[in-house]
Amino acid sequence: xxxxxxxxxxxxxxxxxxxxxxxxxxxxxxxxxxxxxxxxxxxxxxxxxxxxxxxxxxxxxxxxxxxxxxxxxxxxxxxxxxxxxxxxxxxxxxxxxxxxxxxxxxxxxxxxxxxxxxxxxxxxxxxxxxxxxxxxxxxxxxxxxxxxxxxxxxxxxxxxxxxxxxxxxxxxxxxxxxxxxxxxxxxxxxxxxxxxxxxxxxxxxxxxxxxxxxxxxxxxxxxxxxxxxxxxxxxxxxxxxxxxxxxxxxxxxxxxxxxxxxxxxxxxxxxxxxxxxxxxxxxxxxxxxxxxxxxxxxxxxxxxxxxxxxxxxxxxxxxxxxxxxxxxxxxxxxxxxxxxxxxxxxxxxxxxxxxxxxxxxxxxxxxxxxxxxxxxxxxxxxxxxxxxxx
Numbered sequence: 095x096x097x098x099x100x101x102x103x104x105x106x107x108x109x110x111x112x113x114x115x116x117x118x119x120x121x122x123x124x125x126x127x128x129x130x131x132x133x134x135x136x137x138x139x140x141x142x143x144x145x146x147x148x149x150x151x152x153x154x155x156x157x158x159x160x161x162x163x164x165x166x167x168x169x170x171x172x173x174x175x176x177x178x179x180x181x182x183x184x185x186x187x188x189x190x191x192x193x194x195x196x197x198x199x200x201x202x203x204x205x206x207x208x209x210x211x212x213x214x215x216x217x218x219x220x221x222x223x224x225x226x227x228x229x230x231x232x233x234x235x236x237x238x239x240x241x242x243x244x245x246x247x248x249x250x251x252x253x254x255x256x257x258x259x260x261x262x263x264x265x266x267x268x269x270x271x272x273x274x275x276x277x278x279x280x281x282x283x284x285x286x287x288x289x290x291x292x293x294x295x296x297x298x299x300x301x302x303x304x305x306x307x308x309x310x311x312x313x314x315x316x317x318x319x320x321x322x323x324x325x326x327x328x329x330x331x332x333x334x335x336x337x338x339x340x341x342x343x344x345x346x347x348x349x350x351x352x353x354x355x356x357x358x359x360x361x362x363x364x365x366x367x368x369x370x371x372x373x374x375x376x377x378x379x380x381x382x383x384x385x386x387x388x389x390x391x392x393x394x395x396x397x398x399x400x401x402x403x404x405x406x407x408x409x410x411x412x413x414x415x416x417x418x419x420x421x422x423x424x425x426x427x428x429x430x431x432x433x434x435x436x437x438x439x440x441x442x443x444x445x446x447x448x449x450x451x452x453x454x455x456x457x458x459x460x461x462x463x464x465x466x467x468x469x470x471x472x473x474x475x476x477x478x479x480x481x482x483x484x
Contacts, residue, residue: 146455157438213241272286340371
């Protein structure tokens with residue numbers, strides 16, 4: 095069976111040729127894919143924010159109906175720095191150029207212990223941006239850390255506060271985090287998970303009145319802290335929400351459910367990278383998802399399979415394409431590596447991730463893939479480290 099999806103990563107600086115090599119640790123049921131040898135790879139590092147640590151594209155890449163591509167990330171002086179601030183920018187030319195960074199919510203005087211971060215960014219049919227912002231105290235106790243709903247009607251230049259989300263808790267704690275945001279009908283949908291417990295669920299926010307919300311726990315508290323940081327996309331043909339789950343204990347999961355959050359089902363993905371978020375997108379009759387190893391090798395890999403197989407909870411049609419390795423030396427926890435996101439515009443699959451250099455500083459990178467040019471024969475790798483060091 096052939097798999098026609100990934101081919102040329104267009105990230106804007108230089109053309110590179112590739113040579114074939116074996117995939118590391120191939121999984122038996124993953125069919126090996128490769129990029130045609132004459133395809134070119136590009137690499138684009140986005141402008142850094144004011145801090146040394148620029149990270150967490152995860153859940154913050156989206157595109158409006160005219161193809162304007164948004165990417166959000168966090169900038170600060172460290173992983174848990176008080177000055178962390180949430181930014182977004184946009185591109186109208188497939189990532190070749192980007193707007194100046196826009197602040198989603200100012201971090202005035204570093205007033206929060208771990209700063210202010212945007213955890214979920216989405217755009218609706220009216221081209222309005224929506225964000226869930228976390229104001230991070232020194233713990234997750236109710237009243238110390240809280241989440242807010244914001245929106246922008248002018249492409250991120252100014253933002254309007256709507257409401258705090260205080261109704262979702264996990265024991266004495268506020269919910270640990272929200273991830274990803276998509277529009278389904280008149281609602282903006284986001285995922286959430288607990289900081290320590292097993293709770294995982296989804297919230298629907300009414301676009302006309304964000305104080306009107308419903309949420310459903312699809313995994314209750316009481317079990318191990320395992321499945322977190324859900325990613326989502328909407329399957330309009332089947333009227334389902336599909337996505338991926340980062341796993342703390344096993345392997346990343348794929349899932350699907352009804353748009354009212356009923357019928358939630360998950361299963362092991364073909365990606366066996368521990369603790370990677372797995373953004374999932376639909377391209378025609380295929381799904382594609384992404385995983386990045388965060389500590390040892392920094393392997394960046396795409397996985398492509400048939401959409402129908404997802405609903406069968408099967409990986410039989412899945413193939414894997416490793417496109418690079420972005421870790422030079424082992425990185426201690428918490429690493430600022432990976433945490434990717436993706437978006438689809440036409441035949442382009444856009445993706446972003448962060449990479450931590452040996453001096454501890456990190457930057458955000460952008461790429462895109464022409465979905466019509468993938469061939470399948472032998473695995474092929476491309477070492478991004480050559481281009482990503484300063």
